[in-house]
Amino acid sequence: MIKGLRTAAYPVADLAAAKAWYESVFGVAPYFDQPFYVGFSIGGFELGLIPDGTAGTGGSMVYWGVDDIDAEVARIVALGAAIHGAIQDVGDGIRTVELADPFGNLLCLIDNPHFDPSAVR
Numbered sequence: 001m002i003k004g005l006r007t008a009a010y011p012v013a014d015l016a017a018a019k020a021w022y023e024s025v026f027g028v029a030p031y032f033d034q035p036f037y038v039g040f041s042i043g044g045f046e047l048g049l050i051p052d053g054t055a056g057t058g059g060s061m062v063y064w065g066v067d068d069i070d071a072e073v074a075r076i077v078a079l080g081a082a083i084h085g086a087i088q089d090v091g092d093g094i095r096t097v098e099l100a101d102p103f104g105n106l107l108c109l110i111d112n113p114h115f116d117p118s119a120v121r
Contacts, residue, residue, distance in 0.1 A: 007039075008062035009048040010105040018049050018103050024079050025107070044117075061098065061108045069095045069111035081107060 012018035019038045023029055026047070032039035038049040043065065066072045069087055076099055077083065084106055085098035095111045 005045055005062070007046040007048050008064075009050050010101070010103070011050045011052045011054045011056075012103040012105070013051070014103065015049060015051040018101075021080065021102060022047065022049065025076055025081075056104055061106050063096060063108040063110040065115060066109050066111050069097060069109055072109055073097055073099065076107070076109075 010018070015035070015038060019030060019033070022040060026040055026042055028040055028042070030038045030040050036051065040047040073083070073087060080102045081099040083097070084100040087095055087097040089095050093113050097109050099107045099109070101107045
């Protein structure tokens with residue numbers, strides 16, 4: 001049985017630069033740091049960096065939850081991301097955005113006032 005999202009893995013060409021950038025974005029150091037994989041624990045889920053150099057914005061999109069999407073977009077763009085897809089209201093007050101990280105991957109955010117983390121099993 002599938003239990004839900006556990007890890008979002010992003011391929012990167014420069015593991016050290018990506019590790020430093022994601023430390024700034026999420027404000028935490030990785031809990032797992034090896035030459036073949038760097039893992040961050042983010043809100044009960046994992047962001048993984050894989051050094052294989054095949055980053056790109058054409059793959060899967062994983063949305064990370066935020067409470068103030070406008071402030072987070074401004075903060076992350078100031079750290080070097082670019083807006084790939086503008087902030088959109090997708091209905092019922094839920095807003096999303098797609099940002100391109102400096103390594104060619106999409107870092108997507110969602111501000112969903114209806115999401116109840118206590119309902120996740």
